[in-house]
Every structure is written in C-alpha cells, then in structure tokens.
Amino acid sequence: xxxxxxxxxxxxxxxxxxxxxxxxxxxxxxxxxxxxxxxxxxxxxxxxxxxxxxxxxxxxxxxxxxxxxxxxxxxxxxxxxxxxxxxxxxxxxxxxxxxxxxxxxxxxxxxxxxxxxxxxxxxxxxxxxxxxxxxxxxxxxxxxxxxxxxxxxxxxxxxxxxxxxxxxxxx
Amino acid sequence: xxxxxxxxxxxxxxxxxxxxxxxxxxxxxxxxxxxxxxxxxxxxxxxxxxxxxxxxxxxxxxxxxxxxxxxxxxxxxxxxxxxxxxxxxxxxxxxxxxxxxxxxxxxxxxxxxxxxxxxxxxxxxxxxxxxxxxxxxxxxxxxxxxxxxxxxxxxxxxxxxxxxxxxxxxxxxxxxxxxxxxxxxxxxxxxxxxxxxxxxxxxxxxxxxxxxxxxxxxxxxxxxxxxxxxxxxxxxxxxxxxxxxxxxxxxxxxxxxxxxxxxxxxxxxxxxxxxxxxxxxxxxxxxxxxxxxxxxxxxxxxxxxxxxxxxxxxxxxxxxxxxxxxxxxxxxxxxxxxxxxxxxxxxxxxxxxxxxxxxxxxxxxxxxxxxxxxxxxxxxxxxxxxxxxxxxxxxxxxxxxxxxxxxxxxxxxxxxxxxxxxxxxxxxxxxxxxxxxxxxxxxxxxxx
Numbered sequence: 095x096x097x098x099x100x101x102x103x104x105x106x107x108x109x110x111x112x113x114x115x116x117x118x119x120x121x122x123x124x125x126x127x128x129x130x131x132x133x134x135x136x137x138x139x140x141x142x143x144x145x146x147x148x149x150x151x152x153x154x155x156x157x158x159x160x161x162x163x164x165x166x167x168x169x170x171x172x173x174x175x176x177x178x179x180x181x182x183x184x185x186x187x188x189x190x191x192x193x194x195x196x197x198x199x200x201x202x203x204x205x206x207x208x209x210x211x212x213x214x215x216x217x218x219x220x221x222x223x224x225x226x227x228x229x230x231x232x233x234x235x236x237x238x239x240x241x242x243x244x245x246x247x248x249x250x251x252x253x254x255x256x257x258x259x260x261x262x263x264x265x
Numbered sequence: 266x267x268x269x270x271x272x273x274x275x276x277x278x279x280x281x282x283x284x285x286x287x288x289x290x291x292x293x294x295x296x297x298x299x300x301x302x303x304x305x306x307x308x309x310x311x312x313x314x315x316x317x318x319x320x321x322x323x324x325x326x327x328x329x330x331x332x333x334x335x336x337x338x339x340x341x342x343x344x345x346x347x348x349x350x351x352x353x354x355x356x357x358x359x360x361x362x363x364x365x366x367x368x369x370x371x372x373x374x375x376x377x378x379x380x381x382x383x384x385x386x387x388x389x390x391x392x393x394x395x396x397x398x399x400x401x402x403x404x405x406x407x408x409x410x411x412x413x414x415x416x417x418x419x420x421x422x423x424x425x426x427x428x429x430x431x432x433x434x435x436x437x438x439x440x441x442x443x444x445x446x447x448x449x450x451x452x453x454x455x456x457x458x459x460x461x462x463x464x465x466x467x468x469x470x471x472x473x474x475x476x477x478x479x480x481x482x483x484x485x486x487x488x489x490x491x492x493x494x495x496x497x498x499x500x501x502x503x504x505x506x507x508x509x510x511x512x513x514x515x516x517x518x519x520x521x522x523x524x525x526x527x528x529x530x531x532x533x534x535x536x537x538x539x540x541x542x543x544x545x546x547x548x549x550x551x552x553x554x555x556x557x558x559x560x561x562x563x564x565x566x567x568x569x570x571x572x573x574x575x576x577x578x579x580x581x582x583x584x585x586x587x588x589x590x591x592x593x594x595x596x597x598x599x600x601x602x603x604x605x606x607x608x609x610x611x612x613x614x615x616x617x618x619x620x621x622x623x624x625x626x627x628x629x630x631x632x633x634x635x636x637x638x639x640x641x642x643x644x645x646x647x648x649x650x651x652x653x654x655x656x657x658x659x660x661x662x663x664x665x666x667x668x669x670x671x672x673x674x675x676x677x678x679x680x681x682x683x684x685x686x687x688x689x690x691x692x693x694x695x696x697x698x699x700x701x702x703x704x705x706x707x708x709x710x711x712x713x
Contacts, residue, residue: 103293103637110292118285119278127285128292135296198269198277217271218278250269 102142106135109152116156119218120163120211122203134158156219157229160211164230201248209244212237355593358614361624361704368708370412371654374698380406382701384639385437386647390708393649394439396423396642404434407444407463412705420444420467426459436644439465440488440526443507445473447483447495456481460493462507473509480512484533486644487526494548496523498533502548521546525645528569534602541565541574545585557587568603568646571618580611582618602646605706610640615650615704619712626704628653648707654700 110131117127134155142151202210208230215226223241227234245252362369372393375381380397383404387393391413396404407420423434429450437446442465449458458481460473473493476483482498492504500520503512521529527549530542545554545567556567558574562581565574574581576592583590596611603609607619614625627638627650637657641647 101639106293106296114292115282115285119282122281124286128295132292132296135292139296194273195277195280198273199281202274202277202281213274214278217275218282245274248269248274249267250271250274252271 102139105138105151109155110135113152113155113159116214116218117159117163119214120159122210130159130163131155133162160215160229161231164208164211198248205244205247209240209247212240213244216241355596355611355613355616355623356621358623358625361615361626362702364622364624365704365709367710368705369702370705371700371702372410372412372415372417374653374701376406376408376417382408382410384410384641384647384649384651384701384703386439386641386643386645387649387705387707388439390705393703393705394437394444394641394643396434396437404437407437407467410703412703412708418467421463421470423461423463424470426472434461435483436486436642438486438488438526438644440490441465442490443488443493445486445488445493445507447486449481449483458483460486460495460505462488462493473507474505474512476512480514485523487523489526494523494526496521496529500531500533502529515548517551518546518548521548523548523644524568530567532566539563542567542572545569554585556585557583559583559587559590566602568606570606571603571609573603573609580609582609604646605648605709607712608648608706608709615706617709617712624704626650626652628655628657628702630657630659632659648705650704650706651701653698654702658696660695 113131113135114127117130118124121127121130137158138151138155202213205213211230212226215221215229216223221229223234223237226237230237242252367390373382376397380399382395382397385394385396388409391411393410393412395408395410395417397406397408399405404423406422408417409420410417423446425432425434426448429448431450432448433450434446434448437444443462444465445460445462447458447460456478458476460476461470462473463470479497479499479501480503483495484498485496487494488507489504492506494502494504494515496502496518500518500522502515502518502521502523504515505512518529520531521544522531522533523529524534524545527547529546529548531544532540532542541558541563542556542565543558545556546552547569554567556565556572558565559576559581562574562576565572565581567585569585572583572585578594580593580596581590582593593611593616596613596616603618608615608617610616611623614623614627616623638650638652641649641651
C-alpha cells in the first residue's frame with residue numbers, strides 16, 4: 095500500500111530530475127537541492143488529490159521550492175546563528191567547464207538568497223517580474239529592485255534597451 | 266572588470282543546473298520514507314537530504330546506492346520500504362482479495378474509446394462512479410462501472426464552459442439525486458469557479474452557476490436534495506440552489522471546511538498538518554462537537570464516527586469524545602481520513618476499525634520494492650481504492666559510480682555513502698495499466 099496516487103508517482107518519476115536541477119540552481123548545493131525538492135514534492139503529494147488536475151503541477155512545485163528556499167533561509171539563520179549550518183560557499187570541483195560561467199555562478203551563489211532566487215526565476219526559469227512577484231509573494235517593485243541590485247553586483251548589464259541604443263553602445 | 270551580459274548569466278545558470286552533482290539515492294523512495302518520518306522531523310536540516318539512504322527503523326529494506334541518470338527523465342521510481350514489522354495492535358495485512366473477496370474485482374483501465382478511467386467513489390456495493398479522461402487530468406465524461414454485471418454505463422458528458430481558457434473540472438461528489446462537481450482555472454490567479462450538476466441517473470450536465478471572489482476558492486463540495494454546498498479555502502460554507510441562484514454563506518460556518526456532508530471541521534483537509542481539529546459541526550442541524558485531544562497528539566482529524574491523530578510514529582484512534590482510544594503502533598500516515606465510517610489507511614494497507622483487520626492493497630513489482638495504489642477522487646473521503654492489475658513491471662538501470670561522482674555529492678560526514686566502483690541502480694515502472702483491481706469499501710461485509 096502506498097499512500098500516493100499512481101499519477102503522483104508518475105509525475106515524480108518524470109520530473110524529479112529536472113526539479114532537482116532547478117533546486118540546485120536555487121540553493122547552490124546538492125544536499126539543499128535534494129532537501130528542497132523532497133520537501134516540495136512531499137507537499138505536492140499531500141495536495142495532489144486537489145491540485146493534480148492542474149495541467150501544471152510542476153509549476154506548483156517550483157513555486158513551493160522558490161518560497162521554501164527563502165523561508166528556510168530565514169529559519170535557518172534564526173535557528174543557527176551560532177551553530178552555523180554552513181551556507182556553503184561555492185566549491186568549484188563540480189564545474190570544470192567554462193571558467194567564465196563557473197566564476198559567474200560562484201558570484202551568483204554568493205548573493206543573498208532572495209536576490210539569487212529572483213535571478214534564478216528570471217534567468218533560469220524565464221519568468222516575468224510579475225510572475226516572480228506572485229511566486230515570492232512580494233511586489234513587482236521589490237522584484238525589480240532585488241534584481242537590479244543583484245545584477246549590479248554581478249556587473250551584468252541589462253539588455254532590455256531599444257535597438258537604437260544597443261547599436262549606439264556597440265559602436 | 267568587464268561587464269557581462271544577461272545572456273552570459275542565463276548560460277551560467279543553465280550550466281550550473283546541468284552540472285549539478287548527481288543526487289545520491291532514489292528520489293521517489295526517499296520521498297515515501299520521508300513522508301512517514303515527517304511527523305517527527307519536519308524541518309530537519311539538509312543532512313538527511315541528498316537521498317542518503319540511512320537505515321530507518323527495523324524491518325526496513327533500503328535500496329542503497331540507487332541513483333538516477335541526469336538527463337534521463339524517466340529514471341525515477343517509487344521504491345518503497347516494506348511496512349514495519351507486525352505490531353501488537355495491527356495484525357499482518359492479508360491481501361484484500363482474500364480478506365474481502367466480495368469487495369475486490371477487476372475492471373478495464375480505459376473506456377472502449379481509449380479514454381482513461383479514474384475511479385471517483387463507490388455509489389453502493391456494486392457501482393463505482395468513474396470519470397473518463399480524454400487527456401491527462403482532463404475529465405470529460407462520467408460513467409458507472411457495475412462490478413457485478415462487469416459493464417460500464419455512460420452517465421453523461423462533463424462539458425467545458427465556452428470561452429474559458431485552462432479550464433479543469435475538479436472534484437466530483439455524488440448525492441442521492443444529483444452528482445455535482447466544480448471547475449476552475451487552476452493555473453491563473455483569477456478568483457473564479459463554476460458549479461455543475463447531473464442527475465444521479467445520468468443525462469445532461471447543467472451549469473448551476475459561476476462563482477467569483479471569496480466564494481470561488483472551493484475546497485470541498487457536497488450536494489443535498491435542493492442545494493449544492495461547498496466550503497472555501499479560507500473557511501466557511503456556502504450553498505446555492507441546484508436550479509441556480511446566488512451563493513449564500515451559511516450562518517455560523519466561519520472557518521469551517523466540509524469533511525463529509527453534513528459534517529464540517531475547523532481544519533482544512535491538507536493544510537495545518539500539525540493542527541488538531543477542535544470542532545466538528547453538523548452544518549444541517551447546527552450541532553457542535555468538541556473532539557477530545559489526547560496529550561501529545563498532532564494532526565487529529567475527526568469524522569462523526571472516528572478521530573485519527575499522530576503520536577510520533579504511532580497513530581491514535583478514538584471516538585470524538587475520546588472513548589475507545591487505541592494506539593496503532595508505527596502506523597502514522599497522514600491520509601487518515603475515515604472512509605465509509607470504518608476504514609483508515611495505514612502503511613501496510615487498509616485497516617478496519619470495526620473488526621481490527623488489515624487488508625493489503627496496491628500493485629507490487631515482482632521483487633516487492635516498487636508498488637502503487639490510487640484512491641478515489643471524490644470530494645468527501647471516497648470508498649474506493651484501485652491499482653494496476655497484475656505484477657508491476659519494472660526496469661532496472663544500473664551504472665557504476667566513479668570517485669568523482671561521489672565526491673561531487675559532497676556528502677555529510679557519518680552518512681553511509683556509495684563506494685567508488687559500486688553499482689548504482691534504479692527501478693522504473695514500465696507499461697500502462699490494462700486493468701485495474703478495485704477495492705469497493707462499500708462492499709465489505711459489516712462487522713459481525
């Protein structure tokens with residue numbers, strides 16, 4: 095006897111890996127990523143009967159993961175100020191590919207979590223600021239300010255400029 | 266330092282995701298284990314994560330070193346641990362077909378036109394209400410399967426309202442004269458839903474009305490002779506005449522959620538997992554009961570007949586007034602809804618509170634590691650379980666672990682880890698169900 099429905103298992107089988115990768119980009123390390131995806135899927139499992147008719151249970155899980163990621167951070171910080179569960183810095187042994195990417199990823203990983211979450215949602219999940227605001231339960235203005243602070247730290251130039259200006263810059 | 270572009274950021278993030286170290290362990294199996302353990306370590310830290318398969322209690326077989334291939338989206342599986350060893354209070358579960366032969370039967374998993382069946386609930390000892398789905402989760406038709414006559418009857422179509430994008434028909438509830446359901450657009454933020462009815466004997470579906478605002482956040486639905494009744498996620502019970510009209514919030518139902526008409530409680534079915542139910546209200550008569558909450562019990566949920574709650578790994582069962590309290594050792598799950606007034610789900614199967622018998626349910630793979638079961642999707646606790654007929658077919662895929670892969674896992678200390686050169690395997694359910702085995706709880710003989 096297993097408490098979950100057949101469909102939920104199918105969903106976990108089909109999407110588990112992709113969700114784990116998303117968790118990794120959000121958290122920056124394997125344990126937290128696995129923890130995050132497991133916790134989110136547990137919650138999806140609880141509500142499956144109700145949300146399984148959504149055509150996008152995955153979006154539901156991703157939303158939970160983004161929110162959980164931020165709230166865990168708050169929680170852990172509060173509970174472990176002294177004990178310090180290490181918010182591990184980036185370790186580059188896993189990434190020996192393009193060093194520029196690696197470097198940038200390391201910097202992303204060093205950002206405050208909320209800023210990182212905003213970036214991941216915007217640039218990994220390709221969501222609009224409005225969607226991000228809904229997921230994180232903050233205003234669109236907050237999303238924009240978090241994102242622009244993060245981009246400034248990473249020295250990423252926003253390309254959302256009219257073509258004329260872009261041409262102007264490249265010349 | 267030079268400026269970067271957004272494209273570089275996109276690439277770096279994608280690269281990081283693609284290069285994520287392989288998760289050690291089997292996600293689905295870990296999920297099942299964690300679910301059982303959650304009550305005692307809800308917010309455990311990251312350590313036990315990463316799917317590191319620690320040994321959890323006696324009698325638990327753990328598939329170690331299971332592993333999934335990155336990029337292979339089909340390689341996860343529900344690997345389950347067997348139920349804990351028999352305990353003092355719960356007898357060893359017998360196969361449902363042996364224990365309750367009259368209640369177990371098989372039925373096709375698909376209609377003649379290929380639409381997939383999904384059991385809703387049992388209407389009586391021989392009739393199972395089904396939805397038929399044209400595609401994943403798109404319910405399009407109601408049917409009844411007669412377990413005695415071995416045939417299905419179409420009740421009618423579940424139409425989609427015109428001009429509504431992303432519409433999905435949701436929970437179905439059967440009453441004496443009517444079947445009702447609600448539909449919504451679950452993937453947008455609009456507070457909107459609509460209510461539908463069909464005669465219990467079949468025919469055309471009629472749209473009862475549309476809902477907006479607070480009343481549109483339907484969480485449970487029920488039907489009486491004259492009204493469709495529903496509760497909303499923020500709490501509160503509403504009704505509307507079957508013939509249409511405006512929603513009416515029922516007085517004295519603030520904060521209540523329907524459990525099984527006419528009963529409602531002060532906790533939502535899925536949320537507030539730790540919270541105890543402290544009210545059981547008969548919405549029809551206004552009768553208000555206050556369940557006795559035993560010390561140390563969490564997640565107490567009461568129907569008029571029984572309450573279930575968790576005390577650590579154990580499940581506590583009692584009457585609303587606290588009498589007939591029993592502790593079922595190591596059976597705490599969280600799908601503790603009481604079905605048909607007497608059955609609850611436990612890790613080894615279904616437990617009959619009136620006889621103390623336990624029935625094994627679900628389809629299992631040959632090696633017993635993988636199994637699955639579904640329960641009916643009615644709004645109130647349904648009286649049907651179903652699973653794939655026959656042995657589940659699984660496919661095992663293995664690969665050898667390298668030292669680098671293990672290092673990348675960055676495992677916490679003192680955790681069992683994979684050894685380099687070790688095999689890392691996962692089981693995958695393959696194939697689709699041709700037939701379902703159905704357990705109709707309404708057909709289980711009454712206790713003597």
